[in-house]
Amino acid sequence: xxxxxxxxxxxxxxxxxxxxxxxxxxxxxxxxxxxxxxxxxxxxxxxxxxxxxxxxxxxxxxxxxxxxxxxxxxxxxxxxxxxxxxxxxxxxxxxxxxxxxxxxxxxxxxxxxxxxxxxxxxxxxxxxxxxxxxxxxxxxxxxxxxxxxxxxxxxxxxxxxxxxxxxxxxxxxxxxxxxxxxxxxxxxxxxxxxxxxxxxxxxxxxxxxxxxxxxxxxxxxxxxxxxxxxxxxxxxxxxxxxxxxxxxxxxxxxxxxxxxxxxxxxxxxxxxxxxxxxxxxxxxxxxxxxxxxxxxxxxxxxxxxxxxxxxxxxxxxxxxxxxxxxxxxxxxxxxxxxxx
Amino acid sequence: xxxxxxxxxxxxxxxxxxxxxxxxxxxxxxxxxxxxxxxxxxxxxxxxxxxxxxxxxxxxxxxxxxxxxxxxxxxxxxxxxxxxxxxxxxxxxxxxxxxxxxxxxxxxxxxxxxxxxxxxxxxxxxxxxxxxxxxxxxxxxxxxxxxxxxxxxxxxxxxxxxxxxxxxxxxxxxxxxxxxxxxxxxxxxxxxxxxxxxxxxxxxxxxxxxxxxxxxxxxxxxxxxxxxxxxxxxxxxxxxxxxxxxxxxxxxxxxxxxxxxxxxxxxxxxxxxxxxxxxxxxxxxxxxxxxxxxxxxxxxxxxxxxxxxxxxxxxxxxxxxxxxxxxxxxxxxxxxxxxx
Numbered sequence: 001x002x003x004x005x006x007x008x009x010x011x012x013x014x015x016x017x018x019x020x021x022x023x024x025x026x027x028x029x030x031x032x033x034x035x036x037x038x039x040x041x042x043x044x045x046x047x048x049x050x051x052x053x054x055x056x057x058x059x060x061x062x063x064x065x066x067x068x069x070x071x072x073x074x075x076x077x078x079x080x081x082x083x084x085x086x087x088x089x090x091x092x093x094x095x096x097x098x099x100x101x102x103x104x105x106x107x108x109x110x111x112x113x114x115x116x117x118x119x120x121x122x123x124x125x126x127x128x129x130x131x132x133x134x135x136x137x138x139x140x141x142x143x144x145x146x147x148x149x150x151x152x153x154x155x156x157x158x159x160x161x162x163x164x165x166x167x168x169x170x171x172x173x174x175x176x177x178x179x180x181x182x183x184x185x186x187x188x189x190x191x192x193x194x195x196x197x198x199x200x201x202x203x204x205x206x207x208x209x210x211x212x213x214x215x216x217x218x219x220x221x222x223x224x225x226x227x228x229x230x231x232x233x234x235x236x237x238x239x240x241x242x243x244x245x246x247x248x249x250x251x252x253x254x255x256x257x258x259x260x261x262x263x264x265x266x267x268x269x270x271x272x273x274x275x276x277x278x279x280x281x282x283x284x285x286x287x288x289x290x291x292x293x294x295x296x297x298x299x300x301x302x303x304x305x306x307x308x309x310x311x312x313x314x315x316x317x318x319x320x321x322x323x324x325x326x327x328x329x330x331x332x333x334x335x336x337x338x339x340x
Numbered sequence: 341x342x343x344x345x346x347x348x349x350x351x352x353x354x355x356x357x358x359x360x361x362x363x364x365x366x367x368x369x370x371x372x373x374x375x376x377x378x379x380x381x382x383x384x385x386x387x388x389x390x391x392x393x394x395x396x397x398x399x400x401x402x403x404x405x406x407x408x409x410x411x412x413x414x415x416x417x418x419x420x421x422x423x424x425x426x427x428x429x430x431x432x433x434x435x436x437x438x439x440x441x442x443x444x445x446x447x448x449x450x451x452x453x454x455x456x457x458x459x460x461x462x463x464x465x466x467x468x469x470x471x472x473x474x475x476x477x478x479x480x481x482x483x484x485x486x487x488x489x490x491x492x493x494x495x496x497x498x499x500x501x502x503x504x505x506x507x508x509x510x511x512x513x514x515x516x517x518x519x520x521x522x523x524x525x526x527x528x529x530x531x532x533x534x535x536x537x538x539x540x541x542x543x544x545x546x547x548x549x550x551x552x553x554x555x556x557x558x559x560x561x562x563x564x565x566x567x568x569x570x571x572x573x574x575x576x577x578x579x580x581x582x583x584x585x586x587x588x589x590x591x592x593x594x595x596x597x598x599x600x601x602x603x604x605x606x607x608x609x610x611x612x613x614x615x616x617x618x619x620x621x622x623x624x625x626x627x628x629x630x631x632x633x634x635x636x637x638x639x640x641x642x643x644x645x646x647x648x649x650x651x652x653x654x655x656x657x658x659x660x661x662x663x664x665x666x667x668x669x670x671x672x673x674x675x676x677x678x679x680x
Contacts, residue, residue, distance in 0.1 A: 003469035005420070009444050011470050052661055080345070081529055089429040090655035091449045092663075095532055099666050104349050104529035106457060107653075107668075109431045109449040117446060121461065128468030129343035130351050148657075189421055189444035192435055313447075315430035317488075321392055323432075326439050328447075 007221025027168025204241025347561025367508025511626025544581025
């Protein structure tokens with residue numbers, strides 16, 4: 001078979017898979033933010049009717065898959081494989097809701113880059129004929145993440161100025177074959193980048209170099225410029241990380257600020273919602289892509305979008321052991337029509 | 341492109357990727373067991389010269405990749421993508437050693453099923469022309485796993501009779517294209533199976549139904565019987581889980597006991613090494629496949645092998661919240677020559 005690699009890190013799909021449907025589920029804070037109208041469902045309380053935050057996260061993934069399946073008029077039996085991951089230890093946010101579904105499951109861990117990693121592999125599986133329909137799912141939950149990564153909420157700790165707010169939300173995209181787009185056109189696999197940032201409350205700075213490396217590789221591999229995209233979307237660099245990313249490109253003589261949007265900066269209102277540097281978590285880029293950007297693509301507002309989800313691959317233990325924070329970023333390009 | 345699916349969960353590779361090289365790294369206990377001679381390197385102490393057990397795990401993954409690369413005469417630049425995962429929270433065993441390597445990285449979480457999941461996806465990427473050479477890597481460390489999942493070692497807790505011993509080890513396989521085998525011929529993606537086992541010290545029982553489901557699906561999808569294999573290898577069911585697996589097949593009127601071997605039962609000496617039900621952990625199936633079975637395949641002792649790595653998808657938190665233990669099992673078949 002003809003290889004379909006482009007450059008060092010990228011893939012150009014032979015027959016770009018279609019996004020059959022996408023769905024976004026959000027929590028209470030997300031329902032009060034500027035993207036409220038783009039969610040398929042928002043809960044009015046943090047537990048989604050469950051006993052614990054972790055079970056709430058399970059519920060969100062279930063709701064995201066159900067909503068996407070409903071839109072595409074598909075049953076679980078129609079889905080050949082589901083790729084999912086989340087931030088909870090041992091990814092229990094993703095595996096537990098699949099009990100009893102009979103779905104073939106590939107578990108991923110890419111921290112907050114998981115949505116892009118899942119889409120990339122789902123597109124490979126569909127493009128290569130290994131799956132007819134593949135689902136990409138991910139989620140995060142503010143309260144579960146705070147307890148696991150930082151402090152119990154009841155401790156009432158002061159958040160540092162560079163902190164971000166983990167999004168409570170889940171997103172799901174279903175890829176398959178149909179005439180209509182949007183299509184997953186290309187993908188770029190990220191590398192682990194670590195410039196030595198050790199402050200676990202400054203993820204944006206830790207992830208920005210990884211985002212730069214992947215977007216740079218993407219443009220080089222496919223011989224493109226930022227002008228080939230209507231919008232370049234990063235996952236959760238937040239305000240500070242976004243500025244760093246633009247600055248890194250400026251050193252190459254490339255200005256991306258006009259094309260660049262960060263899901264972490266879009267999802268909360270900086271004035272009203274006190275999220276400091278913005279949103280973060282797997283659910284941040286997943287819900288913003290599956291809700292907001294998907295609707296913009298469908299409405300023709302954007303025709304060519306580069307989605308670059310960023311992840312910080314630290315753990316509480318690695319921080320305790322004095323390690324710096326490795327970052328990663330995977331990218332997929334989405335087009336509303338097949339490019340010539 | 342022609343689809344290459346078989347049945348509900350399986351893939352039949354169009355042009356089966358070759359295993360270019362494999363390497364197994366082990367700890368001290370592993371160097372004293374019956375498979376000692378099949379490791380490429382064993383440490384005489386538990387930390388591999390590092391400061392912490394977690395950094396020792398990083399070191400093992402690094403050594404496994406280096407040893408496999410050395411055998412295949414490849415540099416990091418020749419590897420298009422590396423797929424890896426491990427048991428540590430946020431998979432820090434896999435991501436940290438990749439800093440500075442420039443390798444494109446896809447992180448996985450499949451608990452102890454990770455080696456099969458990584459091989460499956462690596463084979464998809466090579467078969468489909470998305471990567472020329474792909475690496476599959478995983479590891480586990482007894483001391484790190486005990487501290488994280490159970491008790492600090494210094495607590496000196498009594499181990500229950502159904503407990504297994506997490507293998508200290510790492511395995512790496514490199515897939516690519518060459519005339520010579522062994523080849524990754526088919527793969528079956530697992531589903532999450534949970535029959536309600538809640539005892540986190542009895543993983544074998546929790547994983548056996550998942551192994552049964554995947555092997556059953558594999559045989560059905562490809563219209564095969566156990567006789568089509570010289571050996572059916574499970575990851576770390578241990579003594580109890582292995583008996584349960586054979587019993588589940590007996591209910592179908594199928595006897596697999598003569599074909600079945602479990603890495604957890606092979607890696608330690610039941611009489612001498614006090615591992616209770618046997619070995620477990622990502623490193624258990626990875627080292628046994630990359631060391632012992634790889635050499636048996638190369639020597640022609642086995643020609644057709646079904647590798648079924650099993651994982652228990654629990655977390656300490658899920659157990660604390662009273663949840664039962666979901667299991668998963670992914671399978672790849674390995675042939676020493678191309679099947680007609």
